[in-house]
Amino acid sequence: GAGVSQSPSNKVTEKGKDVELRCDPISGHTALYWYRQSLGQGLEFLIYFQGNSAPDKSGLPSDRFSAERTGGSVSTLTIQRTQQEDSAVYLCASSLGRVDGETQYFGPGTRLLVL
Amino acid sequence: AQSVTQLDSHVSVSEGTPVLLRCNYSSSYSPSLFWYVQHPNKGLQLLLKYTSAATLVKGINGFEAEFKKSETSFHLTxxxxxxxxxxxxxxxxxxxxxxxxxKLVFGTGTRLLVSP
Structure with missing residues (x-):
């Protein structure tokens, strides 16, 4: 079966522009997570979706960041008015969403560079 | 809140010698602990995980880790x-x-260098 996929794999944008990053989780996984990996901050949690429940947005760094998950499957992370400090690798992960300690499967990431 | 501390940012070993990557955790209750590996320009891959079963956990590629509650450690070997x-x-x-x-809380990472 296919793993978690993300697109685009690389994105270069100009400061102030909006970007959309896409994640396709593993089929049947109800839990979906976004993380960010940057040089200064390491790997940090951004947002979590579980089924049809309201997402947990506690990790989003500012109100320029938002995410949605349509139909309980594909998710889009949107960054508005990008800043240079947004440059990072954005990772998506999914899991079955049933028990604590279950494995999260990661996608290859989207490398974002803001000029 | 949970946290993990990876004590070494870099570890260098020679091929054929043992590997030890150190990790200490902080948790208010029995945690679930994981080791993930990331090869250059590749995604994160799960090596092994501990979820309150056997304290010695075996993973892929010959790696294993031991959960030691008394030492709050989960070193990878x-x-x-x-x-x-x-x-x-x-x-x-x-x-x-x-x-x-x-929510997964990541340590700062340890880069393993292997020389011939």
Whole structure:
């Protein structure tokens, strides 16, 4: 079966522009997570979706960041008015969403560079 | 809140010698702990995980880790390093907290260098 996929794999944008990053989780996984990996901050949690429940947005760094998950499957992370400090690798992960300690499967990431 | 500390940012070994990557955790209850590996320009791959079953956990590629509650440690070991083991390794704790969901909290990573 296919793993978690993300697109685009690389994105270069100009400061102030909006970007959309896409994640396709593993089929049947109800839990979906976004993380960010940057040089200064390491790997940090951004947002979590579980089924049809309201997402947990506690990790989003500012109100320029938002995410949605349509139909309980594909998710889009949107960054508005990008800043240079947004440059990072954005990772998506999914899991079955049933028990604590279950494995999260990661996608290859989207490398974002803001000029 | 849960946290993990990886004590070494870089570890260098020779091929064929043992590997030890150290990790200490902080948790208010029995944690779920993971080791993930990230090869250059590749995604994160799960090596092994501990979820309150056997304290000695065996993973892929000959790696294993031992959960020691008395020492709050979860060190990763391998008896004999291979060149292909060169990568970044992350110790991770699952933080359910009061939210009921499983947020992963990552350590800062240890870069393993393997020389011939």
């Amino acid at each position: 391998k008896p004999s390093a291979h060149m292909s083991d060169a990568a970044e390794y992350f110790c991770v704790v699952s933080d359910s907290g009061n939210t009921g969901f499983q």
